[in-house]
Amino acid sequence: MKLNLPPKSNDTQGFYGKMRGLPGAVVGLIKQQAAKFMNSSELTEHEHGSSTAYIEISPAAQARLEKALHQQLALLQGGVTSPSPTAQEQQILESIIAQTHLHNRNNVTRTHAYWVIYREHPELHWALLAHMVSRNGGWSMTDLRGELVPHLMNNDASEHAFSFLERANVLIFQDAYPQLLLYAESKKRRQRLFHLLPYLHISTWMLPIWQDFWLYQDSALLTIGLIINEQHYIEERVVQNPLYKQTVLDTALFKTQAWLQLNQVGFPFRSSSMTPPQPHLAGLILESFTKLTERIEFGKSLYAILYGVPGVLQGVFAFASGTPHTGSRSDYWPHLFAPIRKTPPDRKYQERLDGYSLKKGAAPFYSPPLHSAWPDRPIAPIERGDWFKLEGEPLQHIRSIEVPSAYDLTQDLCLGLSKIELAVVSAQAIKKIIR
Numbered sequence: 001m002k003l004n005l006p007p008k009s010n011d012t013q014g015f016y017g018k019m020r021g022l023p024g025a026v027v028g029l030i031k032q033q034a035a036k037f038m039n040s041s042e043l044t045e046h047e048h049g050s051s052t053a054y055i056e057i058s059p060a061a062q063a064r065l066e067k068a069l070h071q072q073l074a075l076l077q078g079g080v081t082s083p084s085p086t087a088q089e090q091q092i093l094e095s096i097i098a099q100t101h102l103h104n105r106n107n108v109t110r111t112h113a114y115w116v117i118y119r120e121h122p123e124l125h126w127a128l129l130a131h132m133v134s135r136n137g138g139w140s141m142t143d144l145r146g147e148l149v150p151h152l153m154n155n156d157a158s159e160h161a162f163s164f165l166e167r168a169n170v171l172i173f174q175d176a177y178p179q180l181l182l183y184a185e186s187k188k189r190r191q192r193l194f195h196l197l198p199y200l201h202i203s204t205w206m207l208p209i210w211q212d213f214w215l216y217q218d219s220a221l222l223t224i225g226l227i228i229n230e231q232h233y234i235e236e237r238v239v240q241n242p243l244y245k246q247t248v249l250d251t252a253l254f255k256t257q258a259w260l261q262l263n264q265v266g267f268p269f270r271s272s273s274m275t276p277p278q279p280h281l282a283g284l285i286l287e288s289f290t291k292l293t294e295r296i297e298f299g300k301s302l303y304a305i306l307y308g309v310p311g312v313l314q315g316v317f318a319f320a321s322g323t324p325h326t327g328s329r330s331d332y333w334p335h336l337f338a339p340i341r342k343t344p345p346d347r348k349y350q351e352r353l354d355g356y357s358l359k360k361g362a363a364p365f366y367s368p369p370l371h372s373a374w375p376d377r378p379i380a381p382i383e384r385g386d387w388f389k390l391e392g393e394p395l396q397h398i399r400s401i402e403v404p405s406a407y408d409l410t411q412d413l414c415l416g417l418s419k420i421e422l423a424v425v426s427a428q429a430i431k432k433i434i435r
């Protein structure tokens with residue numbers, strides 16, 4: 001599939017003419033930057049509408065939750081704990097722990113588990129959001145063993161990056177999935193079981209939020225609460241972990257991710273504004289992973305795109321329903337990626353991109369499925385502890401979310417791919433000069 005650049009006016013013809021003789025990768029990158037600049041926001045306006053949209057959190061819900069959290073902290077500080085589980089409740093806990101362990105094997109099993117529980121309980125918006133974000137995590141994992149990134153990272157760096165991504169993926173699932181299962185069990189038994197959350201090592205932050213959801217079924221409030229919880233959960237365990245700071249977060253390559261745009265999260269969907277509908281990606285670029293507040297607001301904005309734009313939600317649901325997650329980027333763009341390598345891995349890399357499509361006769365980029373890239377590995381012991389000590393900081397995020405006006409990430413993802421290709425070509429040229 002080829003996404004055409006805008007027609008060349010007299011001015012742009014002169015601009016493109018001046019680029020003759022430049023390396024192909026540079027020319028392609030400049031063309032894409034120009035196309036992105038010149039393209040209008042017709043797609044966004046069609047799918048989103050001209051007026052500003054919001055995912056609303058009412059003042060009443062905010063006040064209700066603030067009061068409940070204040071009471072929860074008072075009980076905690078007063079030494080009040082949940083009653084010990086009964087024999088029947090202990091069986092429920094053991095079943096939830098066993099199911100979580102079963103599905104926490106790898107990114108593919110986690111992603112599928114999120115999807116299954118969302119299909120069974122569609123009021124759990126966070127489960128669909130987690131499913132789509134987890135797909136992106138799997139694609140990032142397999143990029144480390146794909147066509148381009150290995151030219152820029154040695155094996156040790158790839159191992160460290162995978163360990164970092166996997167640990168965050170593991171921890172969020174280990175914390176969030178039991179909560180979803182406990183809710184499902186509560187529905188099945190028609191009685192609240194959230195007093196069991198502490199026995200699953202869930203933060204006290206979540207108890208009032210689940211209690212509120214049981215009474216009011218406010219999916220947006222629950223989703224925001226879970227986003228806040230999971231980002232706090234990985235803050236000390238992953239982001240501030242000295243090992244990951246040394247081997248990943250503080251490295252020069254990770255700090256170039258904003259330029260290479262390796263920190264994109266995109267949801268594949270088909271745009272109804274194009275005939276025939278074309279595969280697009282809706283999402284955002286996270287500028288600073290190390291900042292807790294930015295990660296929380298990023299997650300909220302992704303949720304607003306997913307549930308605040310009907311065309312995106314319908315398209316994402318159609319994609320997720322019809323496309324099992326493998327970890328390969330060929331899941332969503334088979335015209336650019338292939339799960340089987342078409343060229344020998346030791347061959348010198350040759351430029352393949354022409355704008356937003358492959359050059360004539362060029363092989364697709366190798367993007368392996370997860371099982372071919374990374375074998376399952378045992379989960380290291382999980383650090384215990386509750387992040388929730390003060391209600392003020394997390395409560396500032398409990399508010400209505402404006403749906404981003406610009407969310408079509410398709411060109412950004414293509415541009416990011418071109419930047420990585422340019423980096424590979426440049427690295428090869430530098431090695432040739434040094435030799």
